[in-house]
Amino acid sequence: MSFELVELPALSRFTVDRQEPLRGDAERLLQMWPKARVITVDAHGRTLVADRASRLVDRPATEFGDEPPEGAVLLGEQDGVAYWAVLLAEAEAEGGPAAPAGRAWFGADLTDEPQWLDLRACGALLDDTGAGLFTSAVALFNWHRTAKFCAVCGGGKQAVKAGWVRVCSQCGREEYPRTDAAVICLVHDGADQVLLARGEGWPEGRYSVLAGFVEAGESLEACVAREIAEEVGVAVSAIGYLGSQPWPFPRSLMVGFQAVGDPGEPLRLADGEIAQAKWVTRAEVRQALAVPGSVPDLLLAPGASIAYRMIQSWAAVGD
Structure with a gap:
């Protein structure tokens, strides 16, 4: 007796437009920046979840400057609003120590107060937009963390195209997020x-x-x-x-x-x-x-x- 999935898996949900051409359009991204929203991910891989409504806390892009800061990644666009993610430096990690390992197994209990939670703990609790944004942010930051040097010549690599490509500074080789x-x-x-x-x-x-x-x-x-x-x-x-x-x-x-x-x-x-x-x-x-x-x-x-x-x-x- 075969069966089908009754719903999409929790981390397969996504509502924003992941349009590739926008990533390389620096002028348009700069024009959209004043209205953009930004989620932050701390050094423990957590983001801030607002409350029992299962919403990610996003912030006005202008809080981060007049243009996307170095290391920011574009997650997508919806209704004319661009969504970005910024990785907080270790010294800027917020929300106290990382959640106990067991919470990754059992998920989190949302409260009326904002909480810093990792994707395993809150992925199933977030709404469709939040689940997609957080999943993409975690994937991109994990890639950037381990793709600092060229696999061909060993040269250092720089992020381009809103964080979706890394280019070797020595041989010019392009590398894309690996799955x-x-x-x-x-x-x-x-x-x-x-x-x-x-x-x-x-x-x-x-x-x-x-x-x-x-x-x-x-x-x-x-x-x-x-x-x-x-x-x-x-x-x-x-x-x-x-x-x-x-x-x-x-x-x-x-x-x-x-x-x-x-x-x-x-x-x-x-x-x-x-x-x-x-x-x-x-x-x-x-x-x-x-x-x-x-x-x-x-x-x-x-x-x-x-x-x-x-x-x-x-x-x-x-x-």
Whole structure:
């Protein structure tokens, strides 16, 4: 029994126009700057979320000067307003220490007061515009942080085109934001069981679906079959596409699939990668989604991940 995603994954939502020509139009960008809005991202990868309304806090661009400051990145345009992001320097990091690691798993509780939250904690809580803006900002800043030198000659690189291209100062080579393809697959038995696993180093009881990076010269479908076999020793069939989601930690595109496996096959866990794996019934998954922590040893993927949407959609079959 196949299924489809009931909604877009949380970080796949985007409403502003990501028009590429605007990035290279310095004159128009300067003209739009006085009306532009800016979100800030601190040294811990967090931005300021306003309140229970799930809105990002953006600021007038003019607070940052008469033109885009060095390092600013253009996120898009909507209704004549350009949206930018600025990375705060380490010394300017706001909001106190980074949120505890556990909040990345369980998400955040929004309050009536603004909070500095990372994308894992608040991605599923933001509105469509905010989710898209914050996801793009995190992806771009992660790229800039690791792409300072040319891979060909080692020369230093400078950001151009509103932060979407880096050019080598020595050989002139252009480099664009890199995305690593990864597959993520929900394996079910064609009826009422799903195969879930806990990765090494994950919190006790935390389970999700299986995932892995695409290798050179490998198709997405071949990667699904290989990764499932390598990680849990199960052969799968009826591989079908579900959807995709950016996952900028640091630069992945998660391509979601479903596949059918046999619960009768013995599970052989990849040493050092998979700590536990088990088949779980639809009734158990529904209960774990409805009341987190109510099913012993079954805490599911957080809402910002495509894994959550995949599990939620499979659990909804038959409703």
